[in-house]
Amino acid sequence: MLAATIVAPVGVTKADQSSPPFAAVARLVQQTSLPFLCVEASRGVCFDRQGSELPPFLPERILSQLLGLSEPATIDDVDGLIAYAVPLPSHGGRFIAYGYQLAAGAPLPAELRHAAKEAGWSDARLQAWATDQPRCTAEPLAALLRFAASDIAGDAAVAESQILELSEQLDRTYEEISLLHSLSHNLQISTSPAELVALCLDRLPGLIDAESHLVQLRPPGESSRIWSNGDLPFSIADANQLLIRLDAQESSRPIVRNFIAGSPLAAKYPRLRNFVAVPVREGRHRFGWIISTNLSGGREFGTIEASFLNTIATILGTHVRNIDLLHEQNDLLVGFVRSFVSTLDAKDPYTRGHSERVALIARRIGEQMRLPDEYIEAIYLSGLLHDVGKIGVDDQILRKNGPLTDEEFAQVKKHPVIGYNILSSLKNLRHVLPGVRNHHESFDGTGYPDGLAGDDIPLLARVLAVADAYDAMSSDRPYRKGMPSEKIDEVFRRGRNRQWDGEVLDGYFDCRDDILMICAAYSFENRRAFGDGI
Ligand SMILES: [Fe+2]
Known part of the structure; x- marks a missing residue:
């Protein structure tokens, strides 16, 4: 059974x-x-x-x-x-x-x-x-x-080989998406194109099995730079010549060359078997190239490699263009502020150029203190605008040749807050407000308008305070000559950590010669521009 x-x-x-x-x-x-x-x-x-x-x-x-x-x-x-x-x-x-x-x-x-x-x-x-x-x-x-x-x-x-192929394709797609995600994640304006290029070159070998990858970037107003990894089949000088040849091509499409042997390129680049090159561009603007050379295993470059590099190049191109637009916008803003402030300064021939000199001196001190680039730009703009509030103070008081009465001084002391109020509604200038409002604070808390002390005073304002004092002491006035450099140094030493921040003064002393040159060059330019005897 x-x-x-x-x-x-x-x-x-x-x-x-x-x-x-x-x-x-x-x-x-x-x-x-x-x-x-x-x-x-x-x-x-x-x-x-x-x-x-x-x-x-x-x-x-x-x-x-x-x-x-x-x-x-x-x-x-x-x-x-x-x-x-x-x-x-x-x-x-x-x-x-x-x-x-x-x-x-x-x-x-x-x-x-x-x-x-x-x-x-x-x-x-x-x-x-x-x-x-x-x-x-x-x-x-x-x-x-x-x-x-x-x-x-x-x-x-x-079926098994198809599954293997699909699995490899999925792996590659994941890696591609992961790189594109990392790139987009790093598209903040503070990320330099060089950092994005480093990210690409770090990950590209895992995605395109070529013997080398090369990126050339030439952002507007800057010289061309080349980065590469792997075994480049030519020298950087020869790479530059190849890039010039590529630039001569009007098309903005990827260029794929799989059979270099026997072509005119072979004589110049004997180790180059094949390559794919895509322009880094945004709209009509071309900012460089990404090139992969000699695909491993004797394989030929195809649309997969070209389209992937093209996506990376588009991201890079957009980023470079965005940074360029930001610079253009900043230049426009600074140009406008300079012209506005110089018009104000010109009302008083004895303080003409004061704001711009303060901006230049403060920027130099900021550089000496190794402050971040974007902060140094804010220092410069804040220097230009620090006394804009004087527009609300009676001209008679500002031009008075003798000592001010208490009432007149009270009027003058209002200019930081007036300037702050004028600018606080302007979104693009919000980052310079602390310098405008607090550049007359004293490190020991006896200044105005807020009576802040020590580190409570914004750094922007502490740097401006030193630059402002330097320009005021070194410039001629109708009732006195400008102080010599040694005398100014003495005043600063006595006021260290009392009126001024000691660390900012250290920065000043470390670049004092440069500051003298900045003021001399400014004075020369200014006198020539206004026709004062030159
Ligand atoms: Fe001021």
């Missing part, structure tokens, strides 16, 4: 039908014209393919022989069944296509009748199946199975 492990047909969806291992089973059915069930051998579970023309019947004795099966096999069963099975390479070999026939003249086993009934087969259907099925011997059956199995294995190998 056969002990049977029968599993009734399980719910099989259409999606399951189209996916392995059912696809492989269906192919076996097509090639052999034999009915097959699908068995997950390790669990003894027998899945019925939808439409299978076989009662789902799997005796345990046969199941035990299916376990560990590594190639197609037929199994002659003592109870009149001839089972046949083909291990399926898909799904890690867990599944086996399995079927059976009645041996010639053998009666239907009782367990098979029972299994068919459990599976919903009517007696008539079962009888028809038993009558209609082909009766063949094990030997030709085994040959048929081997032939069909080799075809299935071939399909599996193809």
Whole structure:
């Protein structure tokens, strides 16, 4: 008697039908014209393919022989069944296509009748199946199975290589997206193009398997720079000549050259086999090139490499253009502020140029203190505007040649707050406000308008305070000559950490000679511009 492990047909969806291992089973059915069930051998579970023309019947004795099966096999069963099975390479070999026939003249086993009934087969259907099925011997059956199995294995190998290729493609796509994400993440205006180029050159070798990558950038108003990694097939001087050739091309599309040997380029660049070059550009503006040379493994560059480099080049180009636009905007703003302030200063011939000199001196001190570039720009602009509030102070008081009365001095002391109020509604100048408002604070807290002390005084204002005092002391006035440099130094030493921040004064002393030159050059330019004897 056969002990049977029968599993009734399980719910099989259409999606399951189209996916392995059912696809492989269906192919076996097509090639052999034999009915097959699908068995997950390790669990003894027998899945019925939808439409299978076989009662789902799997005796345990046969199941035990299916376990560990590594190639197609037929199994002659003592109870009149001839089972046949083909291990399926898909799904890690867990599944086996399995079927059976009645041996010639053998009666239907009782367990098979029972299994068919459990599976919903009517007696008539079962009888028809038993009558209609082909009766063949094990030997030709085994040959048929081997032939069909080799075809299935071939399909599996193809599928496996397709999966591998897809997986590599996904890996590459992930890396590409990751690099593009890093680039976009670093597109703040404070990130220099050089930093973005370094990021690209760090990651490009993992994405394009070329022997070298080169980036050339020439932002407007700056000289050209070249970065590279890997084994460049030419010197930087030769690279420059190649870039000049590329620049001569009017097209803004990627340039792919796969067969350099035998072309005119070969004589000049004998180690160059192939390259892809894309312009770094934004709109009509071209800012340089990205080039990958000599794709590894003797392969040719194609649209994948070209389009990826093109995306990177577009990001770089946009960034360079944005920085350029920002510089243009800053230049415009500074130009406007300079002309506005010089008009104000010109009202008083004795303080003419004061604001611009304070701006220049403060900027030089800021550089000496190694403050960040953007802060130094703010210092310069704040220097230009620090006394703009004097527009609200009576001219008579400002031009008075003698000592001021208390009331007049109270009027003058209002100019930092007046300037602050004038500028505070201008969004583009908000960063210079601390210098305008607090440049008359004293380090010991005795200054005005807010009576701030020490580090509570914004650094911008502490730098301006030194520059402002220097220009006031060194400039001639109607009632006195400007102080000599030694005298100014003495005043500053006495006021160290009392009126002025000692660290800012250290910066001043370290670049005092430059400050003297700045003031001398300014005075020369100014006198020439106003026709004062030159
Ligand atoms: Fe002032």
